[in-house]
Amino acid sequence: MGVCDGLSHCKLALVLAVLLDLLGGAALLVGVFAPLEIRGQDFGDLLVYTGALLVLASLAGWVLWYSGNIDGLTSRKELGNIGSAVDLLARTLSRKFRAYRSQR
Incomplete structure (x- = not known):
């Protein structure tokens, strides 16, 4: 546990924020750069919007982590x-x- 000592409190919120950032960033990149046509319909926009929402949702995790680490x-x-x-x-x-x- 010595590796995680610098992260202080609320490690679960930090893991949630990082995970949502990674998933959102990957979805954004795949949605922008990969040709995603299935039966003539393009699904790239869906991944772009989903990735943006995931990155936005990660903001809540970052706020929870930061506010949990504020000392009195x-x-x-x-x-x-x-x-x-x-x-x-x-x-x-x-x-x-x-x-x-x-x-x-």
Whole structure:
């Protein structure tokens, strides 16, 4: 499992997204470049549209994988003094803006 450690969470969504991309890309290429006539009817357009839909559906898998790998925000304890300094700066600027607006 050491090979997959860099992929982090949601490996199933990643596999789904990659599989849909591969199938969609293959269907697109076959639909564009292969002559697919059966009894006088061309089925290339069907594969092109199907491939495009599969690639579009893979976007859902990529979004699931990406959103599953977002780590939570750091807590105030982890920030230490930096968090309190940023809070103090934000409060100070906010008060100055509010005082300036109330004077107008």
